Structures are given as structure tokens and as C-alpha cells.
Amino acid sequence: MAEPRPVLEMAGIVKEFPGVRALSGVDFRLFPGEIHALMGENGAGKSTLIKVLTGVYSLDGGTITLDGKSVRIASPLQAQQAGISTVYQEVNLCPNLSVAENIFIGREPTRAGRIQWKRMRKEAAELVDRLGLDIDVTAPLSSYPLAVQQLVAIVRSVGTGDSDGEGSGTKVLVLDEPTSSLDRDEVLELFRLMRQLRDEGVAILFVSHFLDQIYEICDRMTVLRNGTLVGEHMVSELDQVGLIQLMIGKALDQLEGLHEHQLHSDVGETLVQADGLGRTGGIAPFDLEIKKGEVLGLAGLLGSGRTELARLLFGADQPDSGTVSIGGKQVSMSAPNDGIDAGVAFCSENRKTEGLVPDLTVRENIILALQAARGWTRPIPVAQRDELVAKYIKALDIRPANPEARVGQLSGGNQQKVLLARWLITQPKLLILDEPTRGIDVGAKAEIQKLVVSLSEDGMSVLYIAAELEEVLRLSHTIGVLRDRRLVAQIANGPEITPSRILETIASGEHQ
Amino acid sequence: MTTSSRWRALTHHNLFWPVAVLVVLLLVNVPFTPDFFSVGMTNGHLHGSLVSIVLFGSPLILVAVGMTLVIATGGIDLSVGAVVAITGALACSYISDQADQSALSAVLLAMGIGLLAAVICGLWNGFLVARMGIQPIIATLIIMVAGRGVAQLITDGQIITINSKPYKLIGGGYWLTLPFSIFVVAAVVAVTVVLTRRTALGLLVESVGGNAEASRLVGIRSLRIKIMVYVFCALCAGIAGLMISSNTSAADGNNAGLWIELDAILAVVIGGTSLLGGRFSIGGTVVGALVIQTLTTTIYTIGVPTQTNLVFKAAVVIVVCLLQSPKFRAKVFGTKLGAKFGAKGGGKPAAAPAEPAAATEAAPKMEVS
Amino acid sequence: MSTTTQSPTAPDSRTPSKAARLLGDRRLPVLVTALLFLAMYIAGLSRYQNYGFAETQVFMNLFIDNGYLLVAAVGATFVILSGGIDLSVGSVIGFTTMFTAWLVERQGLPILVVIPMALAVGAFGGFLMGYVIHNFEIQPFIVTLAGLFLFRGLCLVISKESISIGDASVSSMAQAQVSLGGAFLSVGAIVALVVLAAAFYILHYTRFGRRVYAIGGNEQSALLMGLPQGGTKIAVYTMSGFCSALAGLLFTLYIQSGDPLHATGMELDAIAAVVIGGTLLTGGSGYVLGTLFGVLVLGLIKSIIQFEGTLSSWWTKIATGVLLCAFILIQRAMTARKKT
Amino acid sequence: AKEDDSSSSSSSEGGSKAITLGFSQVGSESGWRSANTDSVKEAAKEAGYTLKFSDAQQKQENQISAIRSFIAQKVDVIAFSPVVVTGWDAVLKEAKAKKIPVVLTDRSVETSDESLFVTLVGSDFTDEGRRAAKILEKVLEKAGHKGPVKIAQLEGTTGAAPAIERAKGFKEVMDADHKDDWKIVVSQTGDFTRAGGKQVMAAFLQSNPDIDVLFAHNDDMGIGAIQAIEAAGKKPGKDILIVTVDGVKDGFVAMSEGKINAIVECNPLLGPQLMEVVKKVKDGETVERWIKTKESDFMQDQAKEALPTRKY
Numbered sequence A: 001m002a003e004p005r006p007v008l009e010m011a012g013i014v015k016e017f018p019g020v021r022a023l024s025g026v027d028f029r030l031f032p033g034e035i036h037a038l039m040g041e042n043g044a045g046k047s048t049l050i051k052v053l054t055g056v057y058s059l060d061g062g063t064i065t066l067d068g069k070s071v072r073i074a075s076p077l078q079a080q081q082a083g084i085s086t087v088y089q090e091v092n093l094c095p096n097l098s099v100a101e102n103i104f105i106g107r108e109p110t111r112a113g114r115i116q117w118k119r120m121r122k123e124a125a126e127l128v129d130r131l132g133l134d135i136d137v138t139a140p141l142s143s144y145p146l147a148v149q150q151l152v153a154i155v156r157s158v159g160t161g162d163s164d165g166e167g168s169g170t171k172v173l174v175l176d177e178p179t180s181s182l183d184r185d186e187v188l189e190l191f192r193l194m195r196q197l198r199d200e201g202v203a204i205l206f207v208s209h210f211l212d213q214i215y216e217i218c219d220r221m222t223v224l225r226n227g228t229l230v231g232e233h234m235v236s237e238l239d240q241v242g243l244i245q246l247m248i249g250k251a252l253d254q255l256e257g258l259h260e261h262q263l264h265s266d267v268g269e270t271l272v273q274a275d276g277l278g279r280t281g282g283i284a285p286f287d288l289e290i291k292k293g294e295v296l297g298l299a300g301l302l303g304s305g306r307t308e309l310a311r312l313l314f315g316a317d318q319p320d321s322g323t324v325s326i327g328g329k330q331v332s333m334s335a336p337n338d339g340i341d342a343g344v345a346f347c348s349e350n351r352k353t354e355g356l357v358p359d360l361t362v363r364e365n366i367i368l369a370l371q372a373a374r375g376w377t378r379p380i381p382v383a384q385r386d387e388l389v390a391k392y393i394k395a396l397d398i399r400p401a402n403p404e405a406r407v408g409q410l411s412g413g414n415q416q417k418v419l420l421a422r423w424l425i426t427q428p429k430l431l432i433l434d435e436p437t438r439g440i441d442v443g444a445k446a447e448i449q450k451l452v453v454s455l456s457e458d459g460m461s462v463l464y465i466a467a468e469l470e471e472v473l474r475l476s477h478t479i480g481v482l483r484d485r486r487l488v489a490q491i492a493n494g495p496e497i498t499p500s501r502i503l504e505t506i507a508s509g510e511h512q
Numbered sequence B: 001m002t003t004s005s006r007w008r009a010l011t012h013h014n015l016f017w018p019v020a021v022l023v024v025l026l027l028v029n030v031p032f033t034p035d036f037f038s039v040g041m042t043n044g045h046l047h048g049s050l051v052s053i054v055l056f057g058s059p060l061i062l063v064a065v066g067m068t069l070v071i072a073t074g075g076i077d078l079s080v081g082a083v084v085a086i087t088g089a090l091a092c093s094y095i096s097d098q099a100d101q102s103a104l105s106a107v108l109l110a111m112g113i114g115l116l117a118a119v120i121c122g123l124w125n126g127f128l129v130a131r132m133g134i135q136p137i138i139a140t141l142i143i144m145v146a147g148r149g150v151a152q153l154i155t156d157g158q159i160i161t162i163n164s165k166p167y168k169l170i171g172g173g174y175w176l177t178l179p180f181s182i183f184v185v186a187a188v189v190a191v192t193v194v195l196t197r198r199t200a201l202g203l204l205v206e207s208v209g210g211n212a213e214a215s216r217l218v219g220i221r222s223l224r225i226k227i228m229v230y231v232f233c234a235l236c237a238g239i240a241g242l243m244i245s246s247n248t249s250a251a252d253g254n255n256a257g258l259w260i261e262l263d264a265i266l267a268v269v270i271g272g273t274s275l276l277g278g279r280f281s282i283g284g285t286v287v288g289a290l291v292i293q294t295l296t297t298t299i300y301t302i303g304v305p306t307q308t309n310l311v312f313k314a315a316v317v318i319v320v321c322l323l324q325s326p327k328f329r330a331k332v333f334g335t336k337l338g339a340k341f342g343a344k345g346g347g348k349p350a351a352a353p354a355e356p357a358a359a360t361e362a363a364p365k366m367e368v369s
Numbered sequence C: 001m002s003t004t005t006q007s008p009t010a011p012d013s014r015t016p017s018k019a020a021r022l023l024g025d026r027r028l029p030v031l032v033t034a035l036l037f038l039a040m041y042i043a044g045l046s047r048y049q050n051y052g053f054a055e056t057q058v059f060m061n062l063f064i065d066n067g068y069l070l071v072a073a074v075g076a077t078f079v080i081l082s083g084g085i086d087l088s089v090g091s092v093i094g095f096t097t098m099f100t101a102w103l104v105e106r107q108g109l110p111i112l113v114v115i116p117m118a119l120a121v122g123a124f125g126g127f128l129m130g131y132v133i134h135n136f137e138i139q140p141f142i143v144t145l146a147g148l149f150l151f152r153g154l155c156l157v158i159s160k161e162s163i164s165i166g167d168a169s170v171s172s173m174a175q176a177q178v179s180l181g182g183a184f185l186s187v188g189a190i191v192a193l194v195v196l197a198a199a200f201y202i203l204h205y206t207r208f209g210r211r212v213y214a215i216g217g218n219e220q221s222a223l224l225m226g227l228p229q230g231g232t233k234i235a236v237y238t239m240s241g242f243c244s245a246l247a248g249l250l251f252t253l254y255i256q257s258g259d260p261l262h263a264t265g266m267e268l269d270a271i272a273a274v275v276i277g278g279t280l281l282t283g284g285s286g287y288v289l290g291t292l293f294g295v296l297v298l299g300l301i302k303s304i305i306q307f308e309g310t311l312s313s314w315w316t317k318i319a320t321g322v323l324l325c326a327f328i329l330i331q332r333a334m335t336a337r338k339k340t
Numbered sequence D: 001a002k003e004d005d006s007s008s009s010s011s012s013e014g015g016s017k018a019i020t021l022g023f024s025q026v027g028s029e030s031g032w033r034s035a036n037t038d039s040v041k042e043a044a045k046e047a048g049y050t051l052k053f054s055d056a057q058q059k060q061e062n063q064i065s066a067i068r069s070f071i072a073q074k075v076d077v078i079a080f081s082p083v084v085v086t087g088w089d090a091v092l093k094e095a096k097a098k099k100i101p102v103v104l105t106d107r108s109v110e111t112s113d114e115s116l117f118v119t120l121v122g123s124d125f126t127d128e129g130r131r132a133a134k135i136l137e138k139v140l141e142k143a144g145h146k147g148p149v150k151i152a153q154l155e156g157t158t159g160a161a162p163a164i165e166r167a168k169g170f171k172e173v174m175d176a177d178h179k180d181d182w183k184i185v186v187s188q189t190g191d192f193t194r195a196g197g198k199q200v201m202a203a204f205l206q207s208n209p210d211i212d213v214l215f216a217h218n219d220d221m222g223i224g225a226i227q228a229i230e231a232a233g234k235k236p237g238k239d240i241l242i243v244t245v246d247g248v249k250d251g252f253v254a255m256s257e258g259k260i261n262a263i264v265e266c267n268p269l270l271g272p273q274l275m276e277v278v279k280k281v282k283d284g285e286t287v288e289r290w291i292k293t294k295e296s297d298f299m300q301d302q303a304k305e306a307l308p309t310r311k312y
């Protein structure tokens, strides 16, 4: 496939942060009408490359050529004007504005300078429809969960350029981990759209840690390792094993090991017992039992209420019906402290707003939960603290392995690991993991899954939520199925349980 | 370690710029008052410009230290000036009612009453902010407005003059040849530092200010912490109130601590704490407060005409803030000095000297909020 | 009314209930403020009915006596919506009165020439502050605090003494009355209402207005969404400077003089009005109509205290604080929704 | 709030009923001002008037709206101490249109139309400055001071009328009679407060250790300055001669201790005088344009005997 000329060419890109050389001389080409995967481990420099391209960071070296012309892009605005539209890794929209406004802001349809609200809402609804989304575009964005926000961000970027005829139309579409919290159906819709755009000649840059998705949709890929380019390949010419090897620099076999892992079946006595727990507007009353050492996976479509269920069990939201007892004792779940005191830990899916304190260091973020539990009067002794932190940085392979680094400056995946470390350190009885592998690379994902297994073997109960059904099935003893914010089934895992069985259950919505 | 790298490490220290400004301001006085730095001995205590800067700056340091913690939680406290007035008024009016104004027990009781009132104000602020969820600026505005009225109610609109030796000590007396207020300030600062850095309080405060929702979800009782910092801030203001009234041996309900909240906030910011909450620096605040007090003293000593006082102050504030802005330094000092003067992109080739610093500064904000 | 939120589309299982929607509606605080204002007004009516409180003119006086504050608060609304704050408002007002009086009286310029000059100076001051805030990333609180010192200082530099304006055209403008069914409004009040309407239009029907909200919602996101966030920010402060200068002109008309100590601390009144009107200080949420009610509430508190007429000086302060507090607490109780 | 029913309709029925007086005070920024307020309130009570009191918190706009509200409340007479001298025409015209007479207290206003107010009851700040300079001559003479005089001046709040006019009056006399021997070497604002006076004086002593005389625009700043002078190891009233304005009780205490050399009185107790005038105005009698308050100057030797008579 010999394209005449790349639409975008980046050569010798260098970007430094204090103490870190995030990109050292990376070359990158993007051809019109292709979907190009940018691959690499957490912290390899993918997001940085994208931010350099779109003018968020300034270049420390190298050149960018767009459509054969050398350009200097100084701001996201300029990037947009040059025909590059982007979905960044963290959802970057304005939560206070309505969905429609988020899609159109900056290019609202106007007549004589006056915004045409009706038209804008109509067009927004159409665009949202194209992605198969059924949402009220007049509601504020903040009323939707992260996944929907991610979809809105995609709608916005796809929509750029095709309204009003302003700008030059999208030539390059950059998607930095757009699928990290989408489920299968949404991903399929997105892919359909991406293909359509590709066929219209748009060049698409796609980042994802789901290798299957890469192989499904991409034509070509560029692999980064530690800020350097390690190769550019046609997807068809490189298999998954080879790709992983390129990414991490050595062969990876843990992943296979996990597939063979047989869940040990000896779970202990009941740890958590929820009866009729529910919250209007959140999730219908449900009964749930989690045994000691059990991994309970939650399956459901986007917005089916998995997060709501988890939040109720932790006390992040106040339930308005039902009771929970943990370890035989009834707990009134009215605030997170109640959950924490009872030994529940909750690792939120939304690390940016509900998880990390970006200004604090890695160390401080890691010890935060433990410290909060001990109260302010009993600081963790320095030696013990440093040892703990070092241990978890090593165990989870957080990079850079510097406890003094500010968490806000870590790559997305590494931030996720910090969040995990924070809760592991508290040694809870029940660990709730809401999409813990979101944005985590293959290697680390395998590590985390192994960790879950070994925690459960040690007697810790885990409530596991993940966008990928396979992932849930692989780890869980029991699977809770949710549909329309109602817990419709609890199925014991076994060889006969397959993703399609679960999907059927969701579709039929009965079984209880 | 080479000198240049040591220099860079120095300029990178978060206290470098405030301290530099402080030193420059002090030096500015020398041509006008040649013996500015001389410290003499009168009546068995030290006397001189430096001493009076610390003496008169003490209340501001106290208020600013309390304010730092409030600001670190993402709040702000406008009521400190009123609390200063209330505390002073209560203490002095109690003392003035005593037959023996110099009785130690009466003075201690008076101080206790004053500080108790301060704590109540703090509790009220904390209640409104933390419990009721009212925006801090408006919640504390209530006491700012009403509190001064209360203070005047206590003093009946008059200035209450007292004549009490022990009370005089706190804000106007001397001990070991030094103004006693220095010891009070040192004690409060030390307690604050120990309280925030030796316990986990500092971490929790920074966490609440850095990301409130995340803090709730890790189980930090932010309600308690917020109430605690507002109480602490009010307590500091209360001590400052005692000091101010003791310094002149009089309680002035209307003027005591007037506009001190603005100076305190300014001190906090000059000291490098962000008004958005999160990271804070007590040391920085102390330096910031000293900068402001030195500025005031400088205005008096170098003979700035009264009508230009404020223009002068504005100019200094702007210069300090500009100097502290890495973007400004990078833009103005550019190539040569940009690298030297703490442009954080330090050691890289001078290809695009100005921008890296700028971008790096922008970068940390990326993931914030 | 704004159109950001609209009647719900076909409700499905995911659409929150009507009550929840109303509670979640960002217009609720404005509504509550308006209702409370009415309640307070009615309370005033019943308490002071024998003192002429019921006269239409008393109601009109609210606008006449607070027109300048309304204009200043409208400017502050823009800044606060964008997530910033402007402390220089009071000083710029004071400065404008001095500047105008000085030019008209001491330099003999006609008022029609002076008006654009004063507005330009105010807007330029705002622009400078915005420029510094954006380009050097210094916190708005501090930059505008420096602005506060600077403009107040410049007032005094012009003259320490107040300058009275004897100019005939100024007096005729100041004393012009537009009668409205038995009562009258001053020029200042009318200008203020026009400014309010213009601000409403700008905020809700122009791209600039929506950008202000976007920046207030999340500045970093706004940047990444490709909005000219720097320009918008500078524009917002410029507008605030302009509004302050306009408020200063209205204030000059109101008192027909310039005085270096005028409008001290008025920035707090303006900010309080904005916040009482339901705008979040963190930015991104609020309505300029709320600001109108905020100003009216403050004005009403003042006039109730005046009608009360027996409060000593300090009781005035205490009563102001208590009324403010009661108002805020009730407002809070009425808008409070369940924590999510 | 509402007085008894009897008074609520008093104004409209006029004549025999008690007078309703609307009084708008500047604020409560100092002890002097509070004494002034108290005096007015007490006098009104004694005279049996209904007093509508409003405090402007030092803001002219508040005062204007207070006057508007008096007009709306149909009071019989409006009295006020203007926050500033300028900018009253519009609201006073409204009062005139409603035929409500206006009496100024404490300080005057600049108006285009002299008929807008009936009379002023109060003192003259400029004159106080002049009197201060005159009395300083006596003080110097008494202290036997020879040669040039280095004066430090503690000004009131920058821009405030008393501060400007006291400085002006002082300078007037100084320029006229002592052009060569007197010199103001430092002058800075102490905001009319003790703390301000103390702080500024401490700085003065540092930069100009050889000050002979201190002229403070009010007693409070003077008292603050005394403390600074003592802290610097000097004797107030001896090493540095002190003249202040106002005459509050604490000032007299200091003077009786020999720490202040002379005080120019500025009398706040003009309530009774005001009530007389109000009565006359209400009855349509003609009154003088300017009714000066009874004030005197005090030297140190008069301090002891005057002290017990000070009420505020």
C-alpha cells in the first residue's frame, strides 16, 4: 500500500520534562485514509507525542509537516484550525455545559452572531445518534458517567469541521484511548464510524491498550518504547506476540499463564450481605452476597448501574433502602468512612476527579487512604511509610519509580497503578475495583489480574468491574449481571459460562 | 556540585523569590536611613527598624499563618479582621472592668474570653463552609460585616484604654531584650509547623484542598478538617487581636485589624501558596508577611508622599508576583538568564529557550481539576 | 431565560424524575433568590406600611440607589463565571469618579468627551490585569488586588480632596428623571438595566458568552477543546474593567463629584451580589439575572435598615450581617439537593 | 422599629405632634464619632423628638439613600453629617421639592444652590489646623525652644476631609508666620488610629531621630505615637513636643501626665445645639447659616482641671 504522501509527518521529535526525556527523536508518519495505531507501554510517550502534535506542549526538537508544509502548532486551537481534531486521554470537556454545547462549543451555529440554540440541539442530537447513543443533549454533561462523556468527546471531535464549513475540515483524527471505558457495543459503533471516516479519507491516529481492538481496526502501527521509536509496521505483518515483544522489549508469557489459571473454589463464609440495598435514580434494590476470598465480577452494559452498585456497597452514595452487613455486623452506609471502617476499599473508575490528588506526590497519594484511616494524629512512621511505598511502587512497577514525583505528571496508566496501590496498602476485606485496568498496558494488566487472583487466594474478597467481559469471566467466582440499573442475575462461574451466555442473560433480562 | 547547579537549586527553592524580594526591600531603605540595620539598646531592650518590623509585623504573620491553612483547603477567610477586633474588644473591656487591671489572673481570664470568642467565630465559619456548604468567601463575609459591629457593641463605639502591665507584655512588651510578640509568633509558627508536618494534618489538608471529592472517597473526614482549620485561623486571628490591642493598650472596635484579611491573603500568596488550595508553605507565608510589613515600614521611612503610598504598594506587589511567575521570568530574562533563573527546563540546549519553561509550567496543570 | 436546559425530551428510564430535574436545574438558585427577595419585600411592606414603604418610588429607589452596583456586579459576574475574581472593582469606580471630575472641572473638558475616555481607561486597566493574569499565570486574586491598590492610589495622586462637579450638563443628566406611572427612574438606573440586558444577551446568545462558561467549567479542558481561552480571559477582565468604569460614571452622576475614597470595598458588595444571585465562585455556573436579584437583595437589606431607623451604628452592621446570613442559609436550605 | 402608634402618623398630622427628625450619621469610625452619635440621640430623646437614625458606614451612597428614605418616610427635618463635602445637589433638591428642611452637622457641603440646606451646626477643620499652629507657638515658647523647629505630622486617613483641612490650616499659619523657622520634615498617614500612629512614629524616629515637634491630626494617633516615642527611649512632651486635635478623654489623660503639650478641641457634643436648631427650623424661624460649636484650646496646665469634665 504505497500512499503518495503522508498527510502528517513528525520527524526527530524531542520532548523533555524536568528529569524525564519523554520523547527522544521520534519519527512518525500518518497517511490519509488509514487507521494508525500508536502502541507502547504505560509511560512510553504516546500521549506526549499527541500533545506535542496538537500544540499542548511545545516542541523541544524536531519538525512537524502537515500536508507537505512544515508547521508550528502552538495551541490546540491552531491544531484544530489546521484540521487535526483530538480526543485526549483524560476526558477534557466542560462538565457544567450541556452535552450539545460541549459538542459545539467554539463553533456554535449562529445567525448574525446570535447562537441558534434550536438548530444546535437538533444537530447535536443527530450527531449523538450517529454513534448510536440515546441521551438527552440538553442535560449537563456532568450528569452522565465517564463512558458517556468519552463518547461525547468523540462525537465532538468527529463533528469538528463538518458544521458551518468553518475550518478546513478534519484531516487527522486523533483518539487517545477512546475505548478505555466503553463496552463492546459502543466500541463497535465507534469502529463503524472510524471506518466510515477512513473511507472518506481521514487519517486516524488510534491509541488503545486492547490489542484485539488494534488488530480489528488498524492498518498500520507505530511502536514506542521509553520515548523512542522502535518500529513501524503493517498490522497484518506483525502478530500479537511480536507486538508485545516490541513494546516491552522482551517476550511476555504471563498472559498465557493467566488463561490457564483455575480459580480455586474454596471460598470462605459470607463477608458481605446486602439486603434490598438500593437508591432511587441509582440502582433498584438488590440482594447480594460476597464470600470471603471470593471474586465477584459485575457484567453489564454501559450505564447498567455497576458503578452505582459498587458505590452503595462502599458508602460513597447514601442508599435509601435496604441494609448491608459486613463480617456479620450491620453497617449503616452513609459516608465512605463507614465503608472504610468496615474494611471496604473502593478504587474509582474516574481517577481524575474521584481518585488522585494531582498536586501531591506519588508517595502521598499512595499513603492517603491508610493515613486517613489512622486519623491525623497518628502519622505513619517515616521508615515504615517509605518501605511500604517502595514496595508497592516496585510491585506495581510504577514509572518513574520516584515517590517524590507529582502524580499529575504521571502517564495515565501509572496514575491508575498509584490508585490501586493506595487501596492495596490498606489491606481491606473487600476490595472494589471499578475498571482497574482502564488505560493500563497489556503487561501491567496481566500483573493486576494476577494480583487479584493472589489476593483472593489470601482471603480478600474482590468486587471486580471491567468493561471487557472476558476479563470479568477470567477472574470471577461469581458473576453479577446488571441490566437497566437492576441486578438481574448472579451466576456461578464455570467452564460453561461464556461471554455470549452472559450477553444472552443481559438481553433476556431474567434468570432470577 | 558546580556553582551554577547550586545556583539553580537555590533559585528553584520555593522560598527563593520571596526572600530575594525581602532582602531587596530591606536594602532599599539603606540610602534613606543609613543606620537602618543598626539595632540599639534602650531601656534594656533592643530597638531599631528590624525590631520594629518584626514587632509590628507579628499580628500579620499570625493571621497569615492561620489563613494559609484555610487557603490550603481551598477556602478563604475574610472574617479575620473582625475577629481581631472582637477579641481585642472583649479582652480589653473585661480588663477595664477590673479593679486591679494588672492582676495576672484577670488578664489571663480576659485573654481566655477573647480567644473563646475567636474560636466561636471560627466554629461558625467552619459550620457554614463545611456543614452547610456555603461558599467560603460569602460565609466568612457574614462575620466580616457583623463582627465589627459586635466589636463596637462591646466597646460601645469607644476606644477602651486599659492600663495593665501583664497584658501589655503580649504585644508591646519585651522579654530577653526582644519584643515578646516575637516569642508568641515563633511559638505559634512552631506549633503550626509541628501540627501540620509532624502529624498527618498537613497531608490531609492538602488533599482536601487538592481534590475534595477524592478526599471524601479515601475517607478523610474533610468536614472535621475544614472546621478545624477555620477554628485555627480564627484562633490565630484572636491572638493577633490580643497582640494589637495590647500593643497600644487599647481596643478599637472599628479600626483594629481593618483590611488585615487582604494583607494576610497577599502574604500567603507571596509565600507561594496557591489560592486554589492544595500545597501550602508556612515558611513562605512568614516571609510573605515580612515582605508586606517591610514594605509598609519602607513607605514610612523613605518618605513616600501619603497620596502615593498605594501606588507604591501596588508596584511592589506587581513586581513580586511577576518575579515569582516562571512564565514571566522565562519571557523577560529570556535566553541567558532564563536557564539560570530557575526556568525549570534548565539544562537543555538553548534551542528554544523561552518556551520550554513556559510549557513545563503549563504542564503540571494539565491533570489538575 | 437561558436555554442551556430545556424541557426534557422523551423520558426514558434514564431520564431523572421531574423533581430531581428541578433540583438539579442550575436556574433554581436564581429562582430561590428572586422568591426570597419578594418575601423580604413583602415583609418590609407589612412592617413599614405606615412609613411609606409601599410607595412605588421606594421600589424604584432600589434601582436608583443601586444602579451603579448592578453595573459593577454584572462585570463581576462575567469574571466570576469565567472562574476568576476581580477585586479592583471598587477602586476603579473610585478612580473613575475622580478622573471624570478632574477632567470636567479642572481641565474643562465636556462630559461627552470625558465619558469615552473614562470607559477606555477602565477597560484598559481591566485589559492589563487580564493580560498579566493570562500571560504570566498569576492568580487573579493577587493581580486584581494590586489593581485595587493601584487605582485607589491613582485616585489620590489625582487629588487628595474631593472635586465637586458643577458642570451644567452633568447636573442635568444626573437629575434627569424618567417617570414611570407615578414614580421615576434615574438615568443611571436605566443604563444599568440596559447593561443587564446586554450582558444577558452576550452570555447566552454569543459564542463569547458560552466560552466564558466553558472556561469557568474547566479551563484546561477549554484549552484542549481548542477554545481561545487566553483571549477570552483577557476579554472578560477587560469587560469587567469597562463595567467598573461605567459603574464609576453612574456613581459620578449619582453623587456629582469625585472623591478619592468613594466606593471603598464595593468589590465585596459586587461579589456578594453575584454570589447571592446563585453564581458559583468556582466559575461556570450562574446567571446574570441572579446578579440583579443579588443586588436588589443587598439594596433591600439596606433600605429595611434605614426604615427601621433606630439602629445604632454597630447594630446596623450586625443587622446587615444577620440578614445576609439568614438569607444565605434559607437560600441554601431551599437549593440543597441530596449529595450524590 | 415602629414607635408606638401615636408616632407613626405624627409627621403627616404635623403641628402639635412631636417632631420627626431624620439623622444620617457618617459612621462609627472613632470614639469621637460615637460620642457625637450618643449626644444627638440623647438630645433628641430629651427634646421628645422621634429620631430616625441611620448610619452610613462611611459611604456617601448609603447616606444618599438614607436621605431618600427619610424623604419617603416624610420626616419633618433631615439632619446629616456629610461623609464628603461634594455631591449632594441631587438628593438635596429632592428634599427641597418635598419641602423638608435640611440641617448639616459637623461639616459643610459644597453646593451650587445655597438654599439646599438651612444651616450648619459644627466646627471648622481648617480652623482647627490654624488653631493647632497657633497653640504650637505658645507651646514652643513655654518649652523655651529656640532655633528651627522640625515638625513631624501624623495625618488622618488620606483623602478624608478632616485630614486634608487640618493639614491645610496648619500649613497656612506656618507659611504665613514661620516660613523660615518651622519645617515639616516628615508627614505620613496614621489612619486616625492608635496603632497607625504608633507604627508610623516608630518609623519616623528611625529615619529622623531629631524631630522636635509632633502634630497629630487626632488624639488617638498622638497617643499611639507617644508609645513609640517612649519605646525609642525619648520623653514625649519634653524631647518631642506634641500637639493634637479632638480632645477625647484619653488625650486629656495623656496631657495631664505631661505627655501631650496642647490639645485643640473639636467638640462632638452638638446634640443639644442641633435640637434647638431643628425646633427653630421646624417652626419656620430664621437661623444663622453657620452655628459654630463651642470649642476651646487646652494647654498642659489646664489639663488637670479639665479632665473630670470630659465626657467621652
Ligand SMILES: Nc1ncnc2c1ncn2[C@@H]1O[C@H](COP(=O)(O)OP(=O)(O)OP(=O)(O)O)[C@@H](O)[C@H]1O
Residues within 6 Å of the ligand: A017, A018, A020, A022, A040, A041, A042, A043, A044, A045, A046, A047, A048, A049, A089, A399, A400, A408, A409, A410, A411, A412, A413, A414, A439, A441, B363, B364, B366
Ligand atoms: N506534564 C508532565 N510533566 C512531567 N512528566 C511528564 C508530564 N507528562 C508526561 N510526563 C512523563 O512522560 C512520560 C510519557 O508519558 P505519556 O503520558 O506520554 O505516556 P503514555 O504513553 O501516554 O502512557 P499511558 O499508556 O499510561 O497513557 C512518562 O514518564 C510521564 O511520567
Ligand SMILES: Nc1ncnc2c1ncn2[C@@H]1O[C@H](COP(=O)(O)OP(=O)(O)OP(=O)(O)O)[C@@H](O)[C@H]1O
Residues within 6 Å of the ligand: A133, A134, A135, A143, A144, A145, A146, A147, A148, A181, A281, A300, A301, A302, A303, A304, A305, A306, A307, A308, A309, A349, C014, C015
Ligand atoms: N448509553 C447511555 N445512554 C444514556 N445514558 C447513559 C448511558 N450510559 C450510562 N448512562 C447514564 O449512566 C447512569 C448509570 O451509569 P453507571 O455509572 O452506573 O454505569 P456503569 O454500569 O457503571 O457503567 P460504566 O461503569 O461502564 O460507565 C445512568 O444514570 C444513565 O443516565
Ligand SMILES: [Mg+2]
Residues within 6 Å of the ligand: A046, A047, A048, A089, A176, A411, A412, A413
Ligand atoms: Mg497516555
Ligand SMILES: [Mg+2]
Residues within 6 Å of the ligand: A145, A306, A307, A308, A349, A434
Ligand atoms: Mg462505571
